Structures are given as structure tokens and as C-alpha cells.
Amino acid sequence: MIAQVKAWGNGQGVRFSKELLDTIGVHIDEFLDVQVKDGSIILSKTFKHKTLEERAADFKGKVGPYDEFSWGEAEGREQW
Numbered sequence: 001m002i003a004q005v006k007a008w009g010n011g012q013g014v015r016f017s018k019e020l021l022d023t024i025g026v027h028i029d030e031f032l033d034v035q036v037k038d039g040s041i042i043l044s045k046t047f048k049h050k051t052l053e054e055r056a057a058d059f060k061g062k063v064g065p066y067d068e069f070s071w072g073e074a075e076g077r078e079q080w
Contacts, residue, residue, distance in 0.1 A: 003014045026032065026045055033044040050058075 031046050033046050035042045
């Protein structure tokens with residue numbers, strides 16, 4: 001694939017097709033890690049921790065409260 005460097009405001013930019021970004025799972029407004037190695041620019045998808053709201057959406061909004069869980073009778077020197 002060949003891309004062209006173009007003026008973008010006071011800087012320069014390279015545009016990538018949606019299909020290319022979909023291939024590596026990058027979406028609009030996500031951040032990429034940029035490294036320079038041996039004269040090459042390497043772009044890598046960064047890891048982002050999910051917010052509580054994003055995690056709740058994965059569980060259809062149910063994050064608790066949950067019913068109590070019975071661990072059974074105490075064994076040994078445990079005190080409940």
C-alpha cells in the first residue's frame with residue numbers, strides 16, 4: 001500500500017482507508033502508539049482500560065447488586 005503525506009493544518013498527515021483500519025481493529029478517535037525504528041514508522045494499537053460504564057455495557061448494564069453467595073460452614077479457625 002502506498003500513502004501520500006499531505007498538509008494538514010500546520011502539520012502533515014497520512015490518511016488510511018477504513019478497510020485497512022478495520023483489519024487491525026482501529027476505530028475513529030482511538031490512539032496509536034508511534035515508534036521510529038531503523039528508519040521506519042511503526043504504528044501500534046494501544047491498550048485502553050475500560051471505564052465502569054463501558055464494562056457495564058458489556059453486561060447489559062447489570063453490575064450489581066448481586067445475591068449473597070453461600071460459602072458453606074466455617075472450617076478451621078475462620079470467624080464469620
